[in-house]
Amino acid sequence: MSDDTPSVESGATTADQPPRPAGYRHLMRAVLYREYLVFVRYPANAVGGIVVALFFFGVLFYGGRMIAGRALTDSIEGIIVGYFLWTLSVGAYSSISNDIGSEVQWGTLERHVMTPFGFAPVALLKGVAKLVRTFLTSALILAVMLVMTGTALSLNVLTVVTVATLTVVSVLGLGFAAGGITVLYKRVGNWLNLLQFGFIVLISAPAFDLGWVRLLPLAHGSALLQRAMVDGTRLWEFSIPELALLVGVAAGYLAGGYLVFQVATRRARRLGVLGDY
């Protein structure tokens, strides 16, 4: 990425070159590099999120142990996996929906709309960056939770990362939809953030053993992640229909959320409220 910040000297060597077109490869590098710079230069938000998440887990764990005693300790593995998935979901959802809201407020979303790429691919790439960022912070939270509770989980990286990513992609789709609604109705971000508490229900949904619930975001993935991290099931040990449903739910909600975002942006242009914050 160092070539993204050329020195004045290196610029001088290209003085007479005609401009070359930028493709999606350049766009991907530019968007991901921007997200990386913001993350490393302004870590306060990420650190704050980690501290708050661990604080609430501490309250849940120590408070729960005082009240429920052994009952909580017996189910601590499931609670840790569920909490890990919840921090991942909240991180992915709120970062993309809030980020779209900020782009509207700054006027940068409007500016992207008239570029050759448009804003949608930029938002999608931002989603990828947010996902990577959220994985880093949630992995740290997971490590601290394991040390705090003295618990051991099966951490096959390929299995956990694949299942968790596909699970959270459905939430990323919800984030895009929420971002689209923010583009249309502006200051509804705080209300939409309440949705993240609904994620707790969806992550706990496998416990209810309802077939259709598996079609909701997070629910099926949560069940597979529990099996992967608690029971040690490897990715290739899941059945094809189980993996197909995981991929289908992820793709469906991502595509649906992206579509809602596109439709909302188009409607905002018709109503003249795209940048009207």
Next chain:
Amino acid sequence: MTASESVGDIEASAERATQSRAEAATGDPAVVVDGLRKTFGSGPEAVTAVDGVSVAIERGSVVGLLGPNGAGKTTLIKSILGMVVPDEGDVRIGGVDARASPRTAYADVDAMLEGARNDYWRLTVRENLRYFATVSGVDPDSVAARHDRLLERLDLAGKADVAVRDLSRGMKQKVSLASVLAGGAGVVFLDEPTLGLDVESSRTLQRELRRLVAEENLTVILSSHDMDVVERVCDRVVIMSDGRVVADDTVEALLGSDDSHRLELTSADFDEALRGTLAEHPAVVATEGLDRGGRVELRADSDGLYALMADLDDRGVTLDDVRSVDRDLETAFVDLTGTDGPDP
């Protein structure tokens, strides 16, 4: 659309931008707006922000868009740029229908919008230039030298590696302008580029803008409430009122477009009664009482002026002072729109 088709589109857009520059030498207008109309809301609450506007912007020209608050300037600009979808009318940029082929049409266009940051304050100045060059469809490595030149021109070279959030307001405005020009756009929309700047910063930005226009052969559409900015920077002025174009002419033509004379007459004989009588006269635009007598401001063509002077002579008025009041853009604006001037 496949990935390869998309990449092809982007490359075609970039080629189109280069082609637009090549066409700059021809007489084709850079922007043509035909019968643009936009109404917000419906029923009795409906507001027509842009009402059948047609205008053509020649390549290499700087066109000022003037009008009171609510005249429709920003809606017109956003409709041209596709940020607002118009109800009727066509927009052609470089001869390309913007609604049918937006990517191609906007390949050579960028904009700095009123009240918006336009760039990322947590990135440095240079990082913003590189980012916005990329999203404009230009490989930032290939325009690195251009970025250096831009930073030098706008006196930002020393701040190239400073986060935009740490700069003064005037510098932030300059960064906005630089990031708009970073991708080498030939057609640039600037909505209130000097808003909130102090006089010195505004003058610097105006000077640099004029220089960049000359050096880069830019076509600029500039909206501003500041008459000085429009008068200093623009070749031509489009004045809007209630969503319509009420004047579209060169600055020189608007400043001296009629045979009217504006004079300010001071006399000890202009007592309250006479001032009241004169206020009814069609040539008199304002009266004012002084410690001794009063002052009358009038606007009339030669015949009207002689008639008023003859009337004053008949009344035995002795004039103590006669001053010519220069016609400026604000005067022209007030005459055309019937308002006191653009709202600050």
